[in-house]
Amino acid sequence: MTDFDYDFVVIGGGPAGRRAAIQASKLGKTVAIVDDQKKIGGVSVHTGTLPSKTIRESVLSVTGWRDQYFKSGRQRSGPDVTRDSISSRLSTTLGDEVEVIDSQLSRNNIETLKGRAKFAGPNKLSVSQSVQGKTTTYTVTAEKFLIAVGTKPYRPKHIPFNGSTIVDSDSIAANMPMPKSIVVVGGGVIGLEYATIFSTLEIPVTVVEARENILEFIDRDIIANFTHQLSERGISLRLGRSIKTIDVDKNGNPQVELDDGRQLRSEMLLFTAGRVGAVDKLGLEKIGIEPDSRGRLTVDPETLQTSQSHIYAAGDIIGFPALASTSMEQGRLAACHAFGHPIKSSEHSFPLGIYSIPEIASIGMSEDEARSKGMQVEIGIARFQETSRGHILGNCKGLLKCIFDLNDRKLLGVHIVGEGATELIHIGQAVLNLNGGIDYLSGTVFNFPTLAEAYKVAALDAYNRMPQTRLRA
Numbered sequence: 001m002t003d004f005d006y007d008f009v010v011i012g013g014g015p016a017g018r019r020a021a022i023q024a025s026k027l028g029k030t031v032a033i034v035d036d037q038k039k040i041g042g043v044s045v046h047t048g049t050l051p052s053k054t055i056r057e058s059v060l061s062v063t064g065w066r067d068q069y070f071k072s073g074r075q076r077s078g079p080d081v082t083r084d085s086i087s088s089r090l091s092t093t094l095g096d097e098v099e100v101i102d103s104q105l106s107r108n109n110i111e112t113l114k115g116r117a118k119f120a121g122p123n124k125l126s127v128s129q130s131v132q133g134k135t136t137t138y139t140v141t142a143e144k145f146l147i148a149v150g151t152k153p154y155r156p157k158h159i160p161f162n163g164s165t166i167v168d169s170d171s172i173a174a175n176m177p178m179p180k181s182i183v184v185v186g187g188g189v190i191g192l193e194y195a196t197i198f199s200t201l202e203i204p205v206t207v208v209e210a211r212e213n214i215l216e217f218i219d220r221d222i223i224a225n226f227t228h229q230l231s232e233r234g235i236s237l238r239l240g241r242s243i244k245t246i247d248v249d250k251n252g253n254p255q256v257e258l259d260d261g262r263q264l265r266s267e268m269l270l271f272t273a274g275r276v277g278a279v280d281k282l283g284l285e286k287i288g289i290e291p292d293s294r295g296r297l298t299v300d301p302e303t304l305q306t307s308q309s310h311i312y313a314a315g316d317i318i319g320f321p322a323l324a325s326t327s328m329e330q331g332r333l334a335a336c337h338a339f340g341h342p343i344k345s346s347e348h349s350f351p352l353g354i355y356s357i358p359e360i361a362s363i364g365m366s367e368d369e370a371r372s373k374g375m376q377v378e379i380g381i382a383r384f385q386e387t388s389r390g391h392i393l394g395n396c397k398g399l400l401k402c403i404f405d406l407n408d409r410k411l412l413g414v415h416i417v418g419e420g421a422t423e424l425i426h427i428g429q430a431v432l433n434l435n436g437g438i439d440y441l442s443g444t445v446f447n448f449p450t451l452a453e454a455y456k457v458a459a460l461d462a463y464n465r466m467p468q469t470r471l472r473a
């Protein structure tokens with residue numbers, strides 16, 4: 001048998017890589033993670049999930065957003081106070097997170113190798129690290145590998161990124177700007193999360209989205225409520241519009257020309273039109289693996305093996321759904337398969353959570369999807385204003401929508417917009433995945449006063465409209 005330095009080497013210290021490494025170590029394997037950043041954690045900890053959610057929480061707190069209903073106006077803090085508050089919260093939150101990760105890895109005897117990994121052969125990586133301008137390179141061998149290198153912002157060549165007035169989401173996470181106005185190009189998840197954060201700071205926001213609708217994977221009633229809330233706040237949505245040119249004027253301010261000839265001017269432009277796999281200089285040609293045009297890798301969805309059976313891939317690099325939550329589970333599945341403990345990937349629906357202001361969350365089928373499959377459905381809707389908790393919070397604009405199968409009374413989908421949506425969705429997730437339905441939700445007792453009570457209100461709403469013959473005696 002060939003001697004390798006490690007049983008398993010993971011490239012990338014994000015959620016997929018870390019979960020895989022810990023799982024392999026629990027199975028008694030020798031494991032190393034190679035990561036090219038100063039601190040472990042990946043996009044999730046340093047430029048993506050955690051920074052954006054921490055900035056959001058900080059902005060909600062500094063603006064008194066959650067209390068606005070009871071106050072005559074919103075709190076106004078100067079940009080310096082806001083920026084200081086964000087940066088101190090970011091430094092504490094991310095610092096704590098890195099400490100926990102470091103401790104988990106060391107408790108599990110996982111070695112962390114700092115540097116950029118590149119395949120030098122089927123079982124060989126070269127790792128290069130630059131310290132004070134001097135690059136050192138060494139070789140590491142392993143029996144099996146996981147590619148969990150994640151993604152980076154898509155930066156087309158014709159966009160004049162300059163790191164100050166024309167930026168991507170990495171720049172925002174590194175240094176939260178306070179522009180006087182902002183244009184966000186790309187009304188996807190990242191664009192809308194940041195657009196609503198800026199708007200909460202009372203910064204005028206215009207979102208340009210090439211498609212006719214935003215977030216097409218979310219139920220349309222939820223999007224109607226969401227876009228209504230955005231327009232009430234003055235966020236301008238330019239849907240079905242693409243960018244003709246983006247330039248900077250003599251003051252360095254972005255100037256956008258849309259395909260209909262309209263001009264948009266602002267102090268800053270955030271470009272969030274998707275992400276691409278971080279596969280450049282990974283030496284994939286040395287191992288016969290070819291990425292697609294967006295740098296993503298194809299794997300067997302059951303085993304997470306690439307075309308080379310000893311090389312696995314997981315996380316954002318394999319594409320949809322590209323979430324921290326699903327990446328972790330993919331990493332675990334890959335490690336279990338690699339070391340003889342295959343587990344079946346869950347057939348259960350997973351939730352989506354969008355941390356815009358207000359939040360959106362969703363699980364299962366949308367109404368359109370169920371109807372397009374020819375299913376007979378009944379819909380139950382609860383507005384947060386129908387719950388006492390909504391009144392106590394002064395936050396009544398939320399909506400919870402349940403979709404039930406009219407024939408077997410089972411829950412098919414839940415869609416929520418409003419405070420707490422990303423937490424509330426897990427009640428729907430449990431009921432849906434355990435095959436529950438309208439009888440459970442309408443007959444169960446929820447704590448009072450809670451927003452969770454909206455599930456009961458929605459279930460009763462649907463129940464009252466169901467044809468009598470289908471109602472249980």
Ligand SMILES: Cc1cc2nc3c(=O)[nH]c(=O)nc-3n(C[C@H](O)[C@H](O)[C@H](O)COP(=O)(O)OP(=O)(O)OC[C@H]3O[C@@H](n4cnc5c(N)ncnc54)[C@H](O)[C@@H]3O)c2cc1C
Pocket residue numbers: 011012013014015016017034035036037041042043044045047048049050052053115116117118148149150151169190278281282314315316317322323324325326327353355
């Ligand atoms: C702004 C933003 C907000 C987000 N919010 C959410 C959210 O709220 N909820 C959610 O579930 N998901 C969210 N995501 C998505 C989430 O961050 C990703 O799904 C997750 O980070 C993917 O994890 P990963 O393990 O694939 O790799 P990543 O977290 O991308 O980490 C990959 C690591 O590998 C390193 N690397 C790359 N190439 C090499 C190489 N050759 N050698 C060594 N190291 C290398 C990278 O530098 C990085 O450290 C968000 C993403 C962004 C950008």
Ligand SMILES: NC(=O)c1ccc[n+]([C@@H]2O[C@H](COP(=O)([O-])OP(=O)(O)OC[C@H]3O[C@@H](n4cnc5c(N)ncnc54)[C@H](O)[C@@H]3O)[C@@H](O)[C@H]2O)c1
Pocket residue numbers: 185186187188189190191193208209210211215241242243272273274275321322323352353354355
């Ligand atoms: N809460 C969460 O779970 C969360 C939060 C942020 C990011 N993420 C992850 O990050 C990934 C990337 O997010 P994203 O928002 O960058 O990508 P995305 O693919 O979700 O959205 C990009 C949007 O930009 C639009 N677009 C593309 N080119 C355009 C152009 N030239 N002009 C105008 N619009 C254009 C697309 O139509 C699309 O709606 C997501 O798919 C998601 O997996 C998740």
